[in-house]
Amino acid sequence: xxxxxxxxxxxxxxxxxxxxxFGFKHHSDATQYYVHPNNQSxxxxxxxxxxxxxxxxxxxxxxxxIAKGDCTVAGDYFVSDDNSQVFLQIDVPEDWRQNGIVxxxxxxxxxxxxxxxxxxxxxxxxxxxxxxxxxxxxxxxLYKLLPCFCLLIARECxxxxxxxxxxxxxxxxxxxxxFVNLHEDFYQAHKFDEYNISYANLSGFDHDGLLSFxxxxxxxxxNKAEAKAEQRCTVTPFDGNAFLPEYRKxxxxxxxxxxxxxxxxxxxxAVTNGDARAxxxxxxxxxxxxxxxxxxxxxxxxxxxxxxxxTENLDEFVLGKFxxxxxxxxxKESYVTAAIRHGGAVVFEEINFAKPQYLAFLxxxxxxxxxxxxxxxxxxxxxxxxxxxxxxxxxxxxxxxxNQALYNRFNVVLxxxxxxxxxxxxxxxxxxxxxxxxxxxxxxxxHKLKKKIDSEELDIVISPRNLENWARLAKYESYxxxxxxxxxxxxxxxxxMENTIRSILMLYKWx
Numbered sequence: 001x002x003x004x005x006x007x008x009x010x011x012x013x014x015x016x017x018x019x020x021x022f023g024f025k026h027h028s029d030a031t032q033y034y035v036h037p038n039n040q041s042x043x044x045x046x047x048x049x050x051x052x053x054x055x056x057x058x059x060x061x062x063x064x065x066i067a068k069g070d071c072t073v074a075g076d077y078f079v080s081d082d083n084s085q086v087f088l089q090i091d092v093p094e095d096w097r098q099n100g101i102v103x104x105x106x107x108x109x110x111x112x113x114x115x116x117x118x119x120x121x122x123x124x125x126x127x128x129x130x131x132x133x134x135x136x137x138x139x140x141x142l143y144k145l146l147p148c149f150c151l152l153i154a155r156e157c158x159x160x161x162x163x164x165x166x167x168x169x170x171x172x173x174x175x176x177x178x179f180v181n182l183h184e185d186f187y188q189a190h191k192f193d194e195y196n197i198s199y200a201n202l203s204g205f206d207h208d209g210l211l212s213f214x215x216x217x218x219x220x221x222x223n224k225a226e227a228k229a230e231q232r233c234t235v236t237p238f239d240g241n242a243f244l245p246e247y248r249k250x251x252x253x254x255x256x257x258x259x260x261x262x263x264x265x266x267x268x269x270a271v272t273n274g275d276a277r278a279x280x281x282x283x284x285x286x287x288x289x290x291x292x293x294x295x296x297x298x299x300x301x302x303x304x305x306x307x308x309x310x311t312e313n314l315d316e317f318v319l320g321k322f323x324x325x326x327x328x329x330x331x332k333e334s335y336v337t338a339a340i341r342h343g344g345a346v347v348f349e350e351i352n353f354a355k356p357q358y359l360a361f362l363x364x365x366x367x368x369x370x371x372x373x374x375x376x377x378x379x380x381x382x383x384x385x386x387x388x389x390x391x392x393x394x395x396x397x398x399x400x401x402x403n404q405a406l407y408n409r410f411n412v413v414l415x416x417x418x419x420x421x422x423x424x425x426x427x428x429x430x431x432x433x434x435x436x437x438x439x440x441x442x443x444x445x446x447h448k449l450k451k452k453i454d455s456e457e458l459d460i461v462i463s464p465r466n467l468e469n470w471a472r473l474a475k476y477e478s479y480x481x482x483x484x485x486x487x488x489x490x491x492x493x494x495x496x497m498e499n500t501i502r503s504i505l506m507l508y509k510w511x
Contacts (some may be wrong), residue, residue, distance in 0.1 A: 003148055004191045007051040010145060014100045018053035022176040026050040032507055033180040034451050036188040046184050054101065055149030056182055062090055062150075063171050066214050077154040078210035084115040086158070087207045088151040102146065105132060109147040110202040113155060120148050120195050123202040131201040148197065154213070156186060163189075177447060233262075236269040237301040242385050243343050250303035250344070252294040257430035259423070260295040267412050271387055272300045276411040278366050278388040280351075283416040286463020289391035292416060293347045302387060305339035307347045310354035318358060319374055331376040340365065340372055343385030351390040352402055359406060362388070366409035424464045428471055435471035438479065441508045442467050445487070448504050460490050460497070479510040 011026040018024045031045045039046065058073070065073040075090035088111045096102045108125040122144060124132045157164040163185060170178045240248075260268075270276035279296075281289040290307070297304050308314055320333040339346050351359070361372050370382030390410070392402070407413075419427075424446075425439045435442065449462045466487060473482035483505055491497035 001197055002192070002194050003145055003197070004052075004187055004193065007145055007149070008047070008049045011050045012100065016050065018048065018050050018057070019096070019099065019101045020057045021048075021053045022179055024048050024053060024176075024179075030180040030184075032448060032504065033177050034184055034455060036184045037456055038188045039184075046180065048180065048183055051145035052149050052183055052187060053179075055146050055153060056179065056186070058090065058093075058096070058146065059150045059153045060167070060171055060174070061093065063167070067171055076212055076214040077151070078207040078212055079155070079158050080210050083155065083159050085210065086113040086151060086155045087111070087202075087205060087210060088147070088154055090147070090150060109150070110205070111147045111151040112202055112205060113151050118193075118195050120151065120197045121202060122147050122197065122199050131203060133201075144197070144199075148195070152190065153186060156189070160189075177451060181451070233266050234269065235265065235299055236272045237299070238272055238385065240301070242301075243303055247303045247305065247338075247342065247344055250305060251301050252298040252304055254291070254294055254298050255430065257426050258288075258291060258295060260299055261292065261416070263414060264292045264296060264416075265299065267414070268296055268299045270412070271296060271302070274384065277386070278410045279390070279412045279414070280407075280410040281389070281391045281414055281416055282393070284418065284463070285393055285461045286465050287416040287418055289416055290347060290349055293345075293389040293391065296389075297345055302385075303344045305344040305346055306335040307349065308336070309349045310352075311350050314348070314354045314358050316358060319361060319372055320376075322375070331374065331378075333374070337372070337374065337380060340370075340382055340386050341380050343383040345387040345389060348388075348390040350392055352392040356403060359403070362406055363409065366406075419464055424467065427464065428468060431468060432471040432475070434475050438471070438474075438510070441479075441510070442471065444508060445504055448507075449487075449490075449501065452500065458497070460492055460494075462487070462490050466490060480505060 008027070016026040018026065018028075024030065026049055028048045029045055030048050033046065035044065035046050041047070061073045062075050065071065066076075073091060073093055075088070077086060077088040077090075079086050089108070091108050092102045092106055097104050097106070105126050106124045107127045108129065110123040110125070112121040113119070114121075124147075126132055153167075157167055163182070166178060166182060166185075170182060267276050267279065271279065279293075281292050283289060294304065296302070308318070318334060319337045320331055322329050323332050324330075333341070336346050338344070348354070364370065365372050365382060366388060370386070372380050372382075374380065421443050424443060428439055428442065429436045446462060446464075446467055452458070453460055453462065470479070470482055470486040473486055476482075483501075487505070488498050488501055491501060
């Protein structure tokens with residue numbers, strides 16, 4: 001039986017709404033949120049259905065209950081080491097019975113999956129824990145599908161780590177976009193699967209040899225809580241006399257709306273004390289990698305002597321060059337060399353765009369006994385207060401992998417996650433106050449485009465910087481017109497993508 005196909009033909013008689021499903025209904029078109037790369041529908045649309053949607057909601061409620069350590073939704077699921085056997089126990093919440101989502105007499109489901117026969121066995125129990133005797137005919141088709149899909153979603157979390165990660169994020173931050181993502185990925189991965197389904201009493205099933213999700217999730221939850229816990233991080237700045245007076249004016253003074261991320265702030269004292277002499281920030285465009293470098297330097301009173309964009313400004317003269325001076329030729333040192341000689345920071349942006357021969361000097365500079373040899377033959381020893389920062393995007397056109405010897409010389413390699421909606425909103429409203437009432441819409445467009453780009457692995461990028469350019473231009477013309485010059489161009493003349501972006505823009509009222 002292909003229950004995934006059946007799911008789109010079955011809905012409740014009392015309502016076609018997916019219960020607690022963000023207002024989505026049976027056969028809702030959710031294309032604006034997400035389209036799976038393997039979508040084979042005639043129109044290329046993403047459509048939701050009640051059985052899968054409500055199973056996803058119910059299973060998420062179980063996971064949330066486990067994460068919070070309460071019994072809002074009691075239950076657990078158990079998996080064998082080879083994932084061939086999955087056993088699910090789940091109590092049905094009272095409101096699900098009261099609202100007709102589940103038949104009134106059903107208080108608990110038990111479901112067993114055995115991969116060898118592709119067999120799913122369902123059992124339903126009443127308020128006193130008694131098996132509701134009989135065959136499956138007394139169950140409406142929808143009530144059969146609900147426990148089946150709960151079980152299969154549980155198994156999906158076990159066998160697909162990416163799906164599990166998305167679901168765990170959904171538990172923490174339940175939003176419509178992720179809900180659609182989970183529903184569609186689950187359907188597309190299994191839409192051709194066939195199962196043998198039966199109804200029998202599972203009270204005697206022994207699950208002692210299986211791994212409990214509740215027990216394993218407690219460990220995950222504890223580790224995540226510890227990772228998120230506030231850590232007292234005392235920042236040690238450089239002494240006021242650590243740098244020459246003429247260089248102190250190069251200590252960054254960043255706008256107040258830019259707040260140093262916790263993960264970045266935690267390395268500040270290590271930079272000051274020399275335990276993190278070379279730091280590499282990487283991540284997608286628009287995550288604030290260069291800003292992070294400047295925020296660290298501001299936090300610890302470290303002057304930035306030079307910021308070099310390796311796509312444009314890195315050449316063989318990075319340490320200095322010979323220039324004419326009246327009737328002679330002299331060697332003029334660069335600000336990079338000044339930082340090496342006297343102390344201070346340099347930042348190499350997009351370091352993996354650089355030609356390897358222009359980075360060769362970094363191997364000796366970042367060694368334990370750091371030094372550089374200039375073109376005039378002079379050897380400059382690294383000052384104890386010299387610090388090196390670099391940023392890079394991974395996988396972008398024109399980038400290269402860093403030489404392993406150079407990569408190993410970074411004391412800290414930190415991936416910066418995409419900026420939160422709160423951070424983007426704060427940045428936009430601080431820099432362009434006129435856009436305050438449009439920020440939610442700007443973010444909506446941003447997320448829809450990011451999802452499409454990520455799901456289809458497109459070679460284009462949208463970043464908060466694009467949103468800022470859009471909002472700035474929209475001070476002088478409509479948002480739709482401004483988008484034609486700031487957002488549409490990210491499609492890089494791909495007419496299909498341009499029209500897709502325009503259709504996303506039309507979802508919002510900009511007047």
